Amino acid sequence: MKTELFPHADSARGSALKVERASVTDPLPDKSVPVPSLSLGEKARRAVQPQVPYLTGLNLEQRRAVETLEGPLLVLAGAGTGKTRVLTTRIAHLIATGRAFPSQILAVTFTNKAAREMKERITALVGAVAEGMPWLGTFHAIGTKILRRHAELVGLKSDFAILDTDDQIRLLKQIIRAENLDDKRWPARQLAHLIDSWKNRALTPDKVSAGEAQGFANGRGAALYKLYQERLKVLNAVDFGDLLVETIRLFRENPDVLARYQDRFRYILVDEYQDTNVAQYLWLRLLAQGRQNLCCVGDDDQSIYGWRGAEVDNILRFEHDFPGAAVVRLERNYRSTAHILAAASHLIAHNEDRLGKTLHTDGAAGEPVAITGAWDSEEEARQIGEVIETLQAQAHPLSQIAVLVRISAQMREIEDRFVQLGLPYRVIGGPRFYERLEIRDALAYFRCVVSQADDLAFERIFNTPKRGLGDATLQILHAYARHAGIPLMQAARALIETEELKPKQRSTLRDLLAAFDRWSRQLETVPHTELAEIVLDESGYTTMWQNDRSPEAGGRLDNLKELIRTLEEFPDLQAFLEHVSLVMDASEGDSHERVSLMTLHAAKGLEFDTVFLPGWEEGLFPNQRALDEQGRAGLEEERRLAYVGLTRARKSARIMFASNRRIHGLWNATAPSRFIDELPEAHVEVKEAPAAFSYGNYGRSRFDQGSGAFGSTYNTPGWTRARQNSGPGFGAPTGAPPGGRRGGGHGHTIEGEIVARAAASSAFRAGDRVFHQKFGPGTVATADGNKLTIDFDKAGRKAVIDSFVKPA
DNA sequence: GAAATGCCCCTTTTT
DNA sequence: GGGGCATTTC
Numbered sequence: 001m002k003t004e005l006f007p008h009a010d011s012a013r014g015s016a017l018k019v020e021r022a023s024v025t026d027p028l029p030d031k032s033v034p035v036p037s038l039s040l041g042e043k044a045r046r047a048v049q050p051q052v053p054y055l056t057g058l059n060l061e062q063r064r065a066v067e068t069l070e071g072p073l074l075v076l077a078g079a080g081t082g083k084t085r086v087l088t089t090r091i092a093h094l095i096a097t098g099r100a101f102p103s104q105i106l107a108v109t110f111t112n113k114a115a116r117e118m119k120e121r122i123t124a125l126v127g128a129v130a131e132g133m134p135w136l137g138t139f140h141a142i143g144t145k146i147l148r149r150h151a152e153l154v155g156l157k158s159d160f161a162i163l164d165t166d167d168q169i170r171l172l173k174q175i176i177r178a179e180n181l182d183d184k185r186w187p188a189r190q191l192a193h194l195i196d197s198w199k200n201r202a203l204t205p206d207k208v209s210a211g212e213a214q215g216f217a218n219g220r221g222a223a224l225y226k227l228y229q230e231r232l233k234v235l236n237a238v239d240f241g242d243l244l245v246e247t248i249r250l251f252r253e254n255p256d257v258l259a260r261y262q263d264r265f266r267y268i269l270v271d272e273y274q275d276t277n278v279a280q281y282l283w284l285r286l287l288a289q290g291r292q293n294l295c296c297v298g299d300d301d302q303s304i305y306g307w308r309g310a311e312v313d314n315i316l317r318f319e320h321d322f323p324g325a326a327v328v329r330l331e332r333n334y335r336s337t338a339h340i341l342a343a344a345s346h347l348i349a350h351n352e353d354r355l356g357k358t359l360h361t362d363g364a365a366g367e368p369v370a371i372t373g374a375w376d377s378e379e380e381a382r383q384i385g386e387v388i389e390t391l392q393a394q395a396h397p398l399s400q401i402a403v404l405v406r407i408s409a410q411m412r413e414i415e416d417r418f419v420q421l422g423l424p425y426r427v428i429g430g431p432r433f434y435e436r437l438e439i440r441d442a443l444a445y446f447r448c449v450v451s452q453a454d455d456l457a458f459e460r461i462f463n464t465p466k467r468g469l470g471d472a473t474l475q476i477l478h479a480y481a482r483h484a485g486i487p488l489m490q491a492a493r494a495l496i497e498t499e500e501l502k503p504k505q506r507s508t509l510r511d512l513l514a515a516f517d518r519w520s521r522q523l524e525t526v527p528h529t530e531l532a533e534i535v536l537d538e539s540g541y542t543t544m545w546q547n548d549r550s551p552e553a554g555g556r557l558d559n560l561k562e563l564i565r566t567l568e569e570f571p572d573l574q575a576f577l578e579h580v581s582l583v584m585d586a587s588e589g590d591s592h593e594r595v596s597l598m599t600l601h602a603a604k605g606l607e608f609d610t611v612f613l614p615g616w617e618e619g620l621f622p623n624q625r626a627l628d629e630q631g632r633a634g635l636e637e638e639r640r641l642a643y644v645g646l647t648r649a650r651k652s653a654r655i656m657f658a659s660n661r662r663i664h665g666l667w668n669a670t671a672p673s674r675f676i677d678e679l680p681e682a683h684v685e686v687k688e689a690p691a692a693f694s695y696g697n698y699g700r701s702r703f704d705q706g707s708g709a710f711g712s713t714y715n716t717p718g719w720t721r722a723r724q725n726s727g728p729g730f731g732a733p734t735g736a737p738p739g740g741r742r743g744g745g746h747g748h749t750i751e752g753e754i755v756a757r758a759a760a761s762s763a764f765r766a767g768d769r770v771f772h773q774k775f776g777p778g779t780v781a782t783a784d785g786n787k788l789t790i791d792f793d794k795a796g797r798k799a800v801i802d803s804f805v806k807p808a
Numbered sequence: 809g810a811a812a813t814g815c816c817c818c819t820t821t822t823t
Numbered sequence: 824g825g826g827g828c829a830t831t832t833c
Contacts, residue, residue, distance in 0.1 A: 184829095304821075408819085408821085432822095466809090600821080602822090625820070641821085664819080664824075666824095809833105810833085811831105812832075813829105814829090816827090817825105818825095818826090818827105
């Protein structure tokens with residue numbers, strides 16, 4: 001069977017598929033399965049050694065997914081069906097059979113964690129060869145790598161900086177203000193989201209439709225986007241979205257470059273394909289066009305990143321986009337008990353937009369999914385604590401228990417309870433290490449040491465710790481930097497030579513620049529970890545926190561120490577900064593004997609014996625906002641999230657809801673989630689709350705009302721949110737000029753900067769009458785380049801920079 | 809220029 | 824319930 005000589009022929013595929021699905025319960029792999037399109041030599045080799053060790057233990061479907069090597073392949077891998085195993089084995093297989101060198105395989109994951117795990121598992125299979133898999137990584141990491149090699153082709157230098165969300169928003173705010181828009185009414189954060197969503201769809205500024213640009217600043221969204229991109233180029237920086245969009249542009253504009261990568265990547269593998277967005281899809285398609293050896297693994301039922309631009313459509317349309325694609329379904333679940341699997345399957349079956357899979361297991365029935373109500377969210381937290389303590393008493397390892405919440409705001413109450421009980425726990429994906437204030441400050445220092453052109457970093461630490469340099473000083477620096485088209489630090493260098501700044505600021509700035517010069521020189525001579533400490537100490541940053549009396553100061557100092565320790569793992573500061581900008585998650589602490597607490601999103605790909613699922617209430621889960629903004633699609637994504645939550649559990653899943661929950665500090669009555677009604681009765685069990693927590697009749701009556709839900713007459717709860725999101729003031733006055741950028745402007749335009757740069761030598765000579773904003777009218781005494789000495793009528797003789805004076 | 813106070817936004821999820 | 828931001832006050 002399965003002599004698939006023509007992997008692209010549909011008829012052959014169809015029959016192979018039927019055979020396999022019919023024999024799905026047969027656990028014995030067919031030893032005589034030949035690999036498609038092998039060379040004769042290889043066939044002979046395999047005949048001698050038919051059972052390659054790494055292939056043993058795969059079921060038929062998995063094996064087919066591993067061995068269908070040529071042509072496009074979609075592997076629909078349900079939860080717990082051995083997806084990662086298939087991917088890693090497939091790579092091992094490619095290497096072991098000599099079809100490709102590790103460096104010729106492109107393997108893309110969505111998260112760094114997944115990439116790390118895959119690398120480890122491949123190494124386990126084929127040995128250290130996997131170390132040489134330079135193209136295994138996230139979309140963004142690989143995009144960065146490619147972009148650095150060809151930076152000049154897209155108008156960058158190869159040492160471009162990668163901005164994080166924070167930098168991005170600060171930059172956008174500057175642009176919004178420079179355009180004389182009210183940054184209160186048009187928040188930079190909103191524009192950042194908008195630009196992100198455009199980049200997710202690979203839309204460059206000129207491709208943004210007028211309709212979409214309409215929503216922001218009366219149609220100036222696209223223009224602002226354009227300014228932002230121009231500004232990024234000047235700063236030699238990219239944001240996250242650019243790592244993909246710019247790579248696509250690179251490929252499109254340089255077919256020769258693209259051809260080289262198409263040629264290099266003999267086999268392409270993609271993990272979590274359901275999470276890809278349009279840009280990622282285009283990126284993949286460009287690369288796969290050459291050899292067509294694209295293998296995408298995913299599960300449409302676990303697509304939970306739609307809000308971030310992921311297109312379930314990518315996976316739904318795969319066969320259409322890649323004609324002749326083979327499809328393998330992995331439906332045999334090795335993780336959960338039959339009850340849990342049945343509950344999850346039944347729930348997800350309520351979705352309409354899905355390719356459809358039926359998971360099955362040979363495992364035990366186990367215990368039904370438990371459903372428990374609580375009077376309020378505090379009681380819910382107490383119940384979780386209570387049950388966990390019971391489990392703990394029964395020697396259930398805490399590391400095998402997880403609490404999965406819909407939104408991170410739910411965590412606080414649960415954490416509080418755990419702290420009270422002294423229950424060890426860890427929060428996964430919580431406030432990210434590299435996003436902490438003190439870490440970002442420290443990184444900004446390092447960035448400035450490495451590159452004195454990093455304006456955003458310089459701005460950040462310019463007056464941190466407080467050194468008496470305020471907004472006024474910064475404005476002057478900015479003004480000059482913009483005029484001259486130079487970075488802020490360079491502008492500062494010029495300004496300390498003149499008298500634009502007050503003496504105090506001037507000398508402070510001089511000291512700061514001298515310090516940076518010193519540190520930059522030490523890059524060559526001092527080990528980087530040592531240098532990092534020197535920078536933090538000499539800048540006064542460490543001292544600042546040591547003198548801080550606030551309770552968190554100690555923790556911040558610890559974090560800084562941790563940062564230095566992490567630094568040791570990298571050869572130099574540059575490498576470390578590169579890592580940080582792409583990998584925002586720090587090394588996860590030990591998972592020993594701690595309960596894990598995380599959001600449902602963070603839980604994807606993980607599994608635990610016992611899983612608590614609190615907060616299954618209308619409005620919270622499904623989340624009202626998802627419903628309001630995305631309608632049925634939003635609901636379906638929420639349902640997939642519920643499905644992901646349930647399928648994390650191996651042995652025990654406990655769904656919980658509270659009748660009252662505090663939202664924004666106010667108590668609200670809540671109704672049980674509709675998802676609870678969608679569970680199959682045969683596989684769930686409604687449990688009473690532990691007696692100690694049944695708070696008399698109030699709770700009971702509310703609860704009973706809610707639990708009517710288990711009957712068949714559950715309708716939309718009387719909980720319809722009246723709040724209509726009718727944003728204020730969208731009907732802007734019609735008098736505004738249509739989309740046109742304000743003429744004249746403020747000398748902040750890129751063009752302006754370029755012009756200013758070109759005319760670097762001064763337009764003034766001795767004797768000219770000039771006017772200075774601060775010092776008033778005066779006469780030029782001497783002119784040295786752009787540095788002038790002027791005798792002011794009132795202020796006396798001052799050294800100034802020419803861009804601050806106008807001819808009078 | 810810096811600290812203190814007061815106001816307003818928000819809260820889904822994250823590479 | 825809280826954090827960011829602007830205004831106020833020193």
